[in-house]
Each structure stands twice: as structure tokens, then as C-alpha cells.
Amino acid sequence: MVEPPQGPSRPQYDDEISLVDLATTFLKRRRVFYVVFIMVSLAGVAYALLAPEKHEYVSLMKVAEKANGEYLEEPSTIIAELDSLWVPDLEAAHRSEHNRNLPFKITASNPEDTGLVRIVSEASPSDAELVEKSHRQLIERVGAEQNEALARLRKSLETQIESMDSTIDMLEGGQNTGEAIASAVENQLSLESDLESLAPFEALVVSRQSGKGAGPSRALIVVLAIMLGLMAGVFAAFLAEFIGLVKDRTSEI
Structure with a gap:
């Protein structure tokens, strides 16, 4: 029995990163995210409260x-x-x-x-x-x-x-x-x-x-600090995963 011709298959790449991989990596390194987010946010709140009024x-x-x-x-x-x-x-x-x-x-x-x-x-x-x-x-x-x-x-x-x-x-x-x-x-x-x-x-x-x-209000400083904390936390989480992978590869050599 002759099998019907199949369309071109989608090429697979080992280095492809899906949204699931990103979500998995983020959840794996969520503690790093929490630490960085909290530290940056608290630093922003402290600056907003302690900065001299102008x-x-x-x-x-x-x-x-x-x-x-x-x-x-x-x-x-x-x-x-x-x-x-x-x-x-x-x-x-x-x-x-x-x-x-x-x-x-x-x-x-x-x-x-x-x-x-x-x-x-x-x-x-x-x-x-x-x-x-x-x-x-x-x-x-x-x-x-x-x-x-x-x-x-x-x-x-x-x-x-x-x-x-x-x-x-x-x-x-x-x-x-x-x-x-x-x-x-x-x-x-x-x-x-x-x-x-x-x-x-x-x-x-x-x-x-x-x-x-004069200058930005304290509320604006707090909002900007939280936004910066979110971005820094996400970056730190993926950076920690990258460093972990590099260590694993170098230990196998």
C-alpha cells in the first residue's frame, strides 16, 4: 500500500527556547527574582522616604x-x-x-x-x-x-x-x-x-x-523603583540560570 506523500516537516533545533522553557526557568529561579525585586523596591522606598525635600x-x-x-x-x-x-x-x-x-x-x-x-x-x-x-x-x-x-x-x-x-x-x-x-x-x-x-x-x-x-514626587519614585525591581528581578533570574548551566557544562569537561 502506497503511503500518501507528507508535507515538509518542520525542522527541529536543539537550541530553540519556547515560552514553556522560559516559564519553567523563571519558576526554577523565582527565589532569585524575589530577592532582587524586594531589595531594589526597598531601596527605592528608602530613598523616597529619606531623600531631602527640595x-x-x-x-x-x-x-x-x-x-x-x-x-x-x-x-x-x-x-x-x-x-x-x-x-x-x-x-x-x-x-x-x-x-x-x-x-x-x-x-x-x-x-x-x-x-x-x-x-x-x-x-x-x-x-x-x-x-x-x-x-x-x-x-x-x-x-x-x-x-x-x-x-x-x-x-x-x-x-x-x-x-x-x-x-x-x-x-x-x-x-x-x-x-x-x-x-x-x-x-x-x-x-x-x-x-x-x-x-x-x-x-x-x-x-x-x-x-x-521640586523634582519627582515620592509616590513616583516608589512606582519607578517597583518597575525597576521587576525588570532587575527577571534579568537576575535568567542570569542565575545561565550561570548555573555554564557551571554544569564546565564540570562535565
Whole structure:
């Protein structure tokens, strides 16, 4: 009797791993999984409970303005000076005096379409006094530079106004000088308007503590620790099985 032809058989490989093999391996090494999972999770919970609480401390300053809403110095320029010069100087001075780095970072930014410079630090409440001192030093440095530049501009405008006064007095004694006098008076009024429009540098807020804690919440840290514990536990279980197989093979040699 002729047997019907059979289709191509599925090749078998000795190194194939099925889901059943994976489940069997995991159950075999479940104690390793439990140990690693519990250790990582407990470490995460301990960190969440013992990690110092941090808050955001914000300082805000308004740069000096000239006429027509123009800034005496662009906020982006001040931020560049803070980041590249004044903050590093402050950190170096603290390191030299206390033989350690500042326990927090200082960043500066400019809220869009404003003449404000925002200084921010994330620190624990125990460092609040140091944060305020550091922010105040930076604000005073910016303010001193702004006020000095504003004084120079004010002096220049006053000198030009006085010069216009002299020019007008001189023209009033001449003949056919009406147009020249009118132009001089117009320029003088414009200069006086520019002088009155000058707005000084102002520190609006110094190291104000945010009501909400900065950084990830404790609950989020615990959740991430549990997820990490699950992944580390599974990896450790299969790694333990691999090491066990290697030992068995090497003992047979």
C-alpha cells in the first residue's frame, strides 16, 4: 500500500527556547527574582522616604529701560554674563571659602517678550539662607552694572539738553533763525522726553520659595523603583540560570 506523500516537516533545533522553557526557568529561579525585586523596591522606598525635600527658589529682576520701551541692555546679554561669568565666579568663591561646591545649581532665563531676568535654584530648606545670599549677590552685581550704565546715559542726555539750551540762547540773538530755533527746541524736547522715560533696574523678588516641592514626587519614585525591581528581578533570574548551566557544562569537561 502506497503511503500518501507528507508535507515538509518542520525542522527541529536543539537550541530553540519556547515560552514553556522560559516559564519553567523563571519558576526554577523565582527565589532569585524575589530577592532582587524586594531589595531594589526597598531601596527605592528608602530613598523616597529619606531623600531631602527640595523646593524651587525664584528671584526676579527687571532690567533698566530707555525710551520707547528699549532695554538699556538686552536680557539675553545679562543671562549670558550670568552663565559665563558671574555664576562661575560665585561658585569659585564659595568653593575657595568652604572647600566644597555649592549644593545647588543656579540657572537664569528670560520670560518671553519681557524685560525680566529669572534666577532659579532647586535646594533643600536647609540651604534656603545660602540660596538667598547667592541670589542677592548676583542681583546686586547686575544692579550695580545696570545703574552705572543708566547713570552714564542720564549724564549724556543732560549734557545734550544743556548744549541745546546754549544753542537756543545763541540762536535767539541772531536774525532769520526761526527754523533753526524750532528744530533745536524740538530736539531738546525729544531729549527731555528720553530722559524722563528712563526706568531704573529693579529687583522684584529675591529667593521666593515655591509652595510645591521640586523634582519627582515620592509616590513616583516608589512606582519607578517597583518597575525597576521587576525588570532587575527577571534579568537576575535568567542570569542565575545561565550561570548555573555554564557551571554544569564546565564540570562535565
